[in-house]
Amino acid sequence: MAAPFTRQPRHGSLRKVTPAARHALLYAAQFFAFGVILPFLPAVLAGRGLDPAEVAAVLAAGSAVRLVAGPLGGRLADALSAPRAVLGLAAAAAALAASGFLLAAGFLLLLLVHVALSLAIAPIVPLSDAVTLGAIRRHSFDYGRVRAAGSVAFILAALLAGQAVALLGMDSAVVLIVLGLAGTAGAALLLPAGEPSGGPGAARGLSAFLAPLGIPPLRRLLVVSALIQGSHAFYYAFGTIHWQAAGLGAGLIGALWATGVVAEIALFLWGRGVVARLGPLGLSLLAAAMGVLRWGATALTTDPLLLFPLQILHAATFGAQHLATMQVLGRVVPPAQAGTAQALHASLGAGLSMGVMTLASGPLYAAFGGGGYWAMAVLCLAAVPATVALGRVLKG
Numbered sequence: 278m279a280a281p282f283t284r285q286p287r288h289g290s291l292r293k294v295t296p297a298a299r300h301a302l303l304y305a306a307q308f309f310a311f312g313v314i315l316p317f318l319p320a321v322l323a324g325r326g327l328d329p330a331e332v333a334a335v336l337a338a339g340s341a342v343r344l345v346a347g348p349l350g351g352r353l354a355d356a357l358s359a360p361r362a363v364l365g366l367a368a369a370a371a372a373l374a375a376s377g378f379l380l381a382a383g384f385l386l387l388l389l390v391h392v393a394l395s396l397a398i399a400p401i402v403p404l405s406d407a408v409t410l411g412a413i414r415r416h417s418f419d420y421g422r423v424r425a426a427g428s429v430a431f432i433l434a435a436l437l438a439g440q441a442v443a444l445l446g447m448d449s450a451v452v453l454i455v456l457g458l459a460g461t462a463g464a465a466l467l468l469p470a471g472e473p474s475g476g477p478g479a480a481r482g483l484s485a486f487l488a489p490l491g492i493p494p495l496r497r498l499l500v501v502s503a504l505i506q507g508s509h510a511f512y513y514a515f516g517t518i519h520w521q522a523a524g525l526g527a528g529l530i531g532a533l534w535a536t537g538v539v540a541e542i543a544l545f546l547w548g549r550g551v552v553a554r555l556g557p558l559g560l561s562l563l564a565a566a567m568g569v570l571r572w573g574a575t576a577l578t579t580d581p582l583l584l585f586p587l588q589i590l591h592a593a594t595f596g597a598q599h600l601a602t603m604q605v606l607g608r609v610v611p612p613a614q615a616g617t618a619q620a621l622h623a624s625l626g627a628g629l630s631m632g633v634m635t636l637a638s639g640p641l642y643a644a645f646g647g648g649g650y651w652a653m654a655v656l657c658l659a660a661v662p663a664t665v666a667l668g669r670v671l672k673g
Contacts, residue, residue: 350400
């Protein structure tokens with residue numbers, strides 16, 4: 278199997294840039310944008326005059342839009358047999374929509390801008406995964422090492438945006454978001470040509486939209502992903518708040534979050550042998566087991582000496598399950614349905630469960646504080662029999 282990055286001749290042309298490098302650039306550009314959006318978009322909205330309830334309403338509306346827009350974008354890419362083109366157009370439209378934050382003010386206009394951004398941005402990650410898995414079938418590079426470029430870019434973008442906001446103000450965060458999304462559009466244009474999807478013989482209409490759900494392993498995978506990835510909701514929503522209440526400082530909390538992402542990157546970069554040995558079922562079982570351990574222990578302690586090794590388990594709870602997902606989708610989904618399947622999985626297997634569990638996390642934290650992590654551990658425990666069921670379908 279070819280190495281993901283190979284040395285190129287000094288006088289080589291663009292055609293000699295490896296497919297893996299082009300896909301790594303695609304992930305780096307989009308996750309650069311996400312590395313600014315996730316920590317700073319709420320502050321951008323607040324800086325434009327929205328109160329906390331209005332900020333929450335705008336963000337919630339965007340989440341709801343993405344649940345529908347992602348699968349629609351994936352289906353459009355398959356129907357047109359043009360995933361690269363739809364990906365590039367979506368990224369360009371997202372960059373244009375994000376620039377609206379520089380001009381809009383007031384709840385209604387900011388809501389419209391964010392809805393437009395959410396419509397455009399929803400298919401970007403699923404289509405990126407779809408075209409990357411297709412390229413792997415042809416060029417045999419390592420998905421994990423390519424995807425790691427996105428995680429590295431996410432960290433660098435968050436750090437850069439923090440400095441930019443401190444020096445230049447909140448509008449600089451919007452500029453960085455626009456640049457990341459525009460870069461994603463450019464990177465999509467540089468992707469190597471792939472095999473066509475869809476085509477004259479492909480299903481149309483609602484049947485085509487729902488066709489991937491007729492694949493039994495995909496249906497089982499949706500359940501496993503919903504349980505394991507959804508178990509991160511309490512951590513994402515209340516991890517920082519819980520640690521602040523326990524007296525941990527902002528710098529220490531930031532280091533804890535960074536530890537999880539660095540561990541994820543390490544798995545993506547150097548875990549190829551482990552991933553090959555475990556396969557998708559072993560990876561999902563590892564993610565579920567480590568989720569029980571991680572969330573159960575995090576419910577019991579706020580001691581940094583224990584939290585740092587627990588954060589390393591993010592490589593298993595998120596990273597291992599993500600890699601398992603890509604292996605299953607790459608194995609069972611035909612190319613003609615790749616974009617739709619990836620987007621359906623992003624919406625139903627991760628997005629919907631994350632949204633539901635985030636809503637549930639508020640009452641859980643109010644009632645039990647850090648004890649709410651136990652509910653996340655139960656989700657991971659339930660993922661064990663769900664993964665066994667997935668294994669039976671894959672072998673059948």
